[in-house]
Amino acid sequence: MNQSMLTHPNLFTVEGMAGVVFLILIFVTLTGGFIACTSRRVVRAIAGLIVCFVGVAGLYFFLNSPFVSMMQLLIYVGAIAVAISFAVMLAAPEEKKKLGPTGPLEGPLAFGSAALLAGGFSVLVLKTKWPAMAKTNDGSIKEIGIRLLTEHSMVFELISIVLLIAILGALVLARRED
Amino acid sequence: MRLTLFNVVVAVIIAIAFAAVNAAYLVWAERRGAARIQRRPGPNINGPFGLLQPPLDGIKLMAKQLTIPGGADKILFIAAPVLAMFPAIMSFVTIPFSENIVAKNMNVGVLMIFAFAALGSTSLLFAGWSSRNKYAMMASIRAVSQTVAYEIPMLITTITVVMIAGSMDLMEIVHQQSGSILSWNIFPLFGRSHNILMPMSFLIFFTCTLAETNRAPFDLGEAESELVAGFHTEYGSMGFGLFFMGEYANIVIGSCMTTILFLGGWGCPFGLFPGVWWFIIKLYLLIATFIWIRWTFPRTTIYGLLNLSWKILIPLSLFNLLFTAGLLKVF
Numbered sequence: 001m002n003q004s005m006l007t008h009p010n011l012f013t014v015e016g017m018a019g020v021v022f023l024i025l026i027f028v029t030l031t032g033g034f035i036a037c038t039s040r041r042v043v044r045a046i047a048g049l050i051v052c053f054v055g056v057a058g059l060y061f062f063l064n065s066p067f068v069s070m071m072q073l074l075i076y077v078g079a080i081a082v083a084i085s086f087a088v089m090l091a092a093p094e095e096k097k098k099l100g101p102t103g104p105l106e107g108p109l110a111f112g113s114a115a116l117l118a119g120g121f122s123v124l125v126l127k128t129k130w131p132a133m134a135k136t137n138d139g140s141i142k143e144i145g146i147r148l149l150t151e152h153s154m155v156f157e158l159i160s161i162v163l164l165i166a167i168l169g170a171l172v173l174a175r176r177e178d
Numbered sequence: 179m180r181l182t183l184f185n186v187v188v189a190v191i192i193a194i195a196f197a198a199v200n201a202a203y204l205v206w207a208e209r210r211g212a213a214r215i216q217r218r219p220g221p222n223i224n225g226p227f228g229l230l231q232p233p234l235d236g237i238k239l240m241a242k243q244l245t246i247p248g249g250a251d252k253i254l255f256i257a258a259p260v261l262a263m264f265p266a267i268m269s270f271v272t273i274p275f276s277e278n279i280v281a282k283n284m285n286v287g288v289l290m291i292f293a294f295a296a297l298g299s300t301s302l303l304f305a306g307w308s309s310r311n312k313y314a315m316m317a318s319i320r321a322v323s324q325t326v327a328y329e330i331p332m333l334i335t336t337i338t339v340v341m342i343a344g345s346m347d348l349m350e351i352v353h354q355q356s357g358s359i360l361s362w363n364i365f366p367l368f369g370r371s372h373n374i375l376m377p378m379s380f381l382i383f384f385t386c387t388l389a390e391t392n393r394a395p396f397d398l399g400e401a402e403s404e405l406v407a408g409f410h411t412e413y414g415s416m417g418f419g420l421f422f423m424g425e426y427a428n429i430v431i432g433s434c435m436t437t438i439l440f441l442g443g444w445g446c447p448f449g450l451f452p453g454v455w456w457f458i459i460k461l462y463l464l465i466a467t468f469i470w471i472r473w474t475f476p477r478t479t480i481y482g483l484l485n486l487s488w489k490i491l492i493p494l495s496l497f498n499l500l501f502t503a504g505l506l507k508v509f
Contacts (some may be wrong), residue, residue: 041349043307047254050300069391070289078296078329082322085303089292089319 029055201423222450254308261301262424309412321399352443387432
């Protein structure tokens with residue numbers, strides 16, 4: 001974060017408008033996440049999830065990475081959210097999510113752990129010296145492809161292992177006879 | 179071009195107006211075309227050739243009461259038709275109609291169109307689910323399973339074209355097909371591709387566009403003989419109108435994409451008019467084909483539809499992808 005961003009820019013400059021857009025995107029993401037967590041109707045929760053995904057895609061776009069942003073929409077909204085809603089719709093539409101106490105951590109203990117987590121994160125955010133990241137490349141597909149298959153090929157391979165495990169898990173669950 | 183607030187507002191208004199006017203008048207074209215094919219006059223009372231029919235229909239739809247069925251999920255019920263229209267309008271932002279007529283050219287233009295097309299299926303889902311009607315629900319499940327199935331061969335075929343062009347920039351894809359009519363992507367051997375399977379990719383892409391926009395013969399989501407009407411059974415007034423407009427806007431987007439990816443965009447076969455008119459001509463010829471197909475082919479069954487995608491189109495397009503990759507490596 002450089003010096004110019006630490007001061008408050010005027011609202012009617014480009015930086016000011018960019019800040020407003022950023023805040024709106026964060027608001028959209030958080031609202032979506034909140035709806036997804038608290039809604040009693042499962043399909044409405046999925047709608048919240050989709051709003052959250054769209055907000056995150058907007059954040060990626062804001063951070064100058066249109067490719068990742070479009071992939072977020074294509075994969076998370078177009079594939080994952082639709083797959084989840086398929087699974088839900090095979091159940092009856094009036095089925096409600098159970099919101100009662102489910103585990104021993106419910107209640108004061110949950111509050112405590114959540115507060116601990118939130119406090120820890122806040123301390124981390126405030127204490128860390130955030131280095132200003134230089135814009136390394138233009139975020140184009142070619143650049144991303146080259147980086148992904150050279151510098152970050154390990155990550156790429158690990159992700160494919162995650163997918164493999166997911167497929168195997170689905171097979172195990174589907175073949176279980178009970 | 180400098181990005182000012184004025185420019186942005188004008189671009190947004192033009193995009194919305196283009197989508198809305200196209201949707202309204204394609205309904206008219208569809209009804210006239212259907213009538214011609216079925217040997218009856220069609221709407222011809224209001225205005226010359228019935229040209230006043232779309233605005234009158236619009237007024238009628240807007241004057242009607244918006245009813246929300248009891249037990250329906252109100253928020254999603256209202257959000258669904260808006261969601262049907264909005265991705266199509268967003269996609270217009272990045273479609274280049276000619277060298278200069280494009281709101282915002284992006285280097286991931288192809289991806290952007292497909293990303294927003296993917297948003298469209300959520301609208302069908304929510305419409306069917308939130309109306310709390312078994313028929314609407316079944317229709318939306320059908321429509322979404324169809325959209326998901328046909329998205330795959332469509333994306334694979336698009337990747338073939340992107341591989342040939344070496345870019346996801348729609349402008350760049352069109353530029354590479356410029357020159358004579360023979361360098362269009364649909365024609366094999368002459369253009370950049372040297373790929374003899376290109377006409378097949380075009381057919382796969384066009385079939386998938388038909389299915390993605392839920393048009394006949396793939397309009398299983400709107401099977402009025404079995405499902406009352408489809409996912410919009412419970413919608414009246416402008417809610418129904420928005421679904422209708424969304425469908426036609428999606429057809430326009432699909433035809434634009436076919437034109438850009440395979441038919442050389444605004445490239446002129448032999449001069450005469452400036453490029454944008456050629457784009458429009460190709461676009462409306464494709465849309466006319468859509469209408470023509472709808473009124474000449476009967477509806478398929480859901481099994482036939484899904485089998486066509488999973489057993490024929492996906493293997494074919496995968497083979498096409500491998501073949502193209504091999505050709506690009508060899509030449």
